[in-house]
Amino acid sequence: GQPVCECFDCYAGSDCSELSPGCAADADSGDPVFFEPFWMQHAADSAVVISGWHRMSYRYADGTTMSKELENYIRKLHSVVGNAVTEGRYIVFGIGSTQLLNAAVYALSSGNSSSPSNVLASIPFYPMYKAQTVFFNSEDFQFEGDTNSWQSNNQTNTMDVIEFVTSPNNPDGELKKPVLGGKTIYDHAYFWPHFTPIKGPSDRDLMIFTLSKLTGHAGTRFGWAIIKDKDIYDKVLNYISVADLGISKDTQLRVLKLIKVAVEGDGMPLFEFSYNKMKDRWDRLTSVFSKSTRFSIQQRHPLYCNFFNETRLPSPAYAWVKCEREEDHDCSAVLKAGKIIGRNGSLFSADDRYTRLSLIKSQDDFELLMKRLTELVSLEDGSI
Ligand code: PMP
DSSP: OOOOOOOOTTEESTTSOEEOTTOOEEOOOOOOGGGHHHHHHTTTTTOOOOOTTTTOOGGGGSSOHHHHHHHHHHHHHHHHHTOBOOTTOEEEEEEHHHHHHHHHHHHHSOOOTTSOEEEEEOSSOOTHHHHHHHHHTOSSEEEEEEHHHHHHHOTTOOTTEEEEEESSOTTTOOOOOOSSSSEEEEEOTTOSTTTSOOOSOBOOSEEEEESHHHHSOGGGOEEEEEESOHHHHHHHHHHHHHHHSSOOHHHHHHHHHHHHHHHGGGGHHHHHHHHHHHHHHHHHHHHHHTTOSSEEOOOOOOEEETTTTEEEOOOOSEEEEEEOSTTOOOHHHHHHHTTEEOEEGGGGTSOTTEEEEEOSSOHHHHHHHHHHHHHHHHTTSSOO
16 A cells, blocks of 8 residues: 655645645744755765764864864955955854853943943844843943933943944844944954955954855854954953863864855855845845835945846845834734744744744745745735
8 A cells, every 4th residue: 555654744645646635934033044955965075974083182272274164264264255354353252153242241241330331222122132141141241222212311421331233233234333333343243255255354453244144054153253453352261261162173173164165156156146146035025025115125225246247136044024004013913824934023022023934944944934925915905
């Protein structure tokens, strides 16, 4: 008889090819799995094998030739892409960029516990900035929320301010600029040619990047900070030493291997793959939303991209969806009723009239999202 097989979630039928009718499209997390086919094509040249006796020692904690080589490849990557100035700057590795976000807050805080430094970001902002600043509960810094409301309430007190500038922004893809004129942490997690045209190298005092959104290896947990000032560099380095005695050498070895592949052909194979993927998804997404009056997505503006040498539209990692109908004040609930799982606007300190949809998951996830969005929008046709 027929072999009995178990199908993955959402699929049914004897060969598991039928989509279960009740299955929801999950566009919640920012897991960058869309890179997987690229790495499948580069399976051999991106693989790492580490013998049991290799790199056992703490001695390799810092300043080894391998760490130095990785640092040099990161500098080379930025010069190939043209997205950050690294000449004369210091580089620190972190466990994901997540660890460096708080290390940067610590390093920039004035260290005056009777008057803690004020940490802010502009709504809508990535929730981790607040979560970390509140969780670490330091005497030296405190989370003060949104830059714009701070500006209107405390016009005279912008001196001891640490502002997160997320460019491009999570969730809406905006190329944010500082609002307050204090110290800044530039979170450049998404400042790569697949998400935004690269108009020139970022030249800020403290910039943070991550492997997660560059190659898709979020699970490797690797990020880096590019720092201009020696004192700030020493503080960030001290934070990493006290927290971890340095970043895993196994991780560094894998990252080195991946970045070597990333810079091959001056970055063209990787970034053409990733840009084309994102562009295709945005073309299809905008076509669905163009038929809707009930839902809208963020405006995108063309910019000249120095990496691809032409003017292009950005193709952000997330769609920032707005529910336009008066009664649809909980947009996530509206989408959920249409079998689409997004992330509430209020998680980003914005209105729940907004929902974030992730566009960087697997092709199957994206296809199901397209299907559910098309169904939802088709209900609008004069029927209600
Ligand atoms: N910054 C932003 C804006 C992000 O969206 C993310 C991850 N989603 C991070 C930082 C952290 O990424 P990681 O720790 O994987 O480097």
